[in-house]
Amino acid sequence: MTTTIVNRRGGACTACATYVPPGKGTCTKAPDGWTLRCPEHPATAADAVVGTLRQRLAEDDEQPPAEVRYTGTPAQVTALVEALKLASRIRVMSVSEPYERREEPGRISVHVRASIDARLLAAIEREEATG
Ligand SMILES: [Zn+2]
Numbered sequence: 593m594t595t596t597i598v599n600r601r602g603g604a605c606t607a608c609a610t611y612v613p614p615g616k617g618t619c620t621k622a623p624d625g626w627t628l629r630c631p632e633h634p635a636t637a638a639d640a641v642v643g644t645l646r647q648r649l650a651e652d653d654e655q656p657p658a659e660v661r662y663t664g665t666p667a668q669v670t671a672l673v674e675a676l677k678l679a680s681r682i683r684v685m686s687v688s689e690p691y692e693r694r695e696e697p698g699r700i701s702v703h704v705r706a707s708i709d710a711r712l713l714a715a716i717e718r719e720e721a722t723g
Contacts, residue, residue: 595620595621596618596619596620596621596635597618597619598615598617598618598619599612599614599615599616599617599618599619599628600614600615600619601614602614602686602688603628603685603686603705604628604685604686604705605617605628605629605630605632605633606627606628606629606633607629607630607633608630608632608633609685609686610630610632611686611687611688611689612628612629612630613689616630616631617629617630617631618634618635619635620635655707655710655713657685657705657706657707658705658706658707658708659703659704659705659706660676660703660704660706661701661702661703661704662701662702662704663693663696663699663700663701664699664700665698665699665700666690666700669690669700669701669702673687673702673704676704676706681708681709681711681712682706682707682708682709682712683706683707683708683709684704684705684706685705685706685707686704686705687702687703687704688702688703688704689702690702
């Protein structure tokens with residue numbers, strides 16, 4: 593028995609990682625939460641099982657993803673997003689549609705959600721604790 597509803601929040605398709613805007617795609621209830629799919633990858637009954645396996649493999653998904661906003665020319669923003677995608681131990685989960693800065697002609701902003709490796713976070717927290 594699966595429950596599938598219209599997606600109300602933007603996020604990355606779990607099949608292809610394409611950004612799915614609110615109102616598009618579907619959300620399917622899995623034991624560990626909701627599985628978001630873009631219109632090209634409709635949810636299947638297997639998603640509930642896959643969701644459970646994914647949760648077991650990805651312990652770093654216990655925290656909600658970090659968010660960053662990049663602002664600049666379209667080329668600058670593209671370069672920053674690509675650099676973040678190449679960063680080790682950081683996984684880009686979704687990139688919003690670019691939006692124009694009304695007060696800053698020629699500049700755009702995007703919001704990026706990224707999950708950071710739990711081991712890296714633990715190492716940073718240890719360093720901060722010892723000064
Ligand atoms: Zn997809």
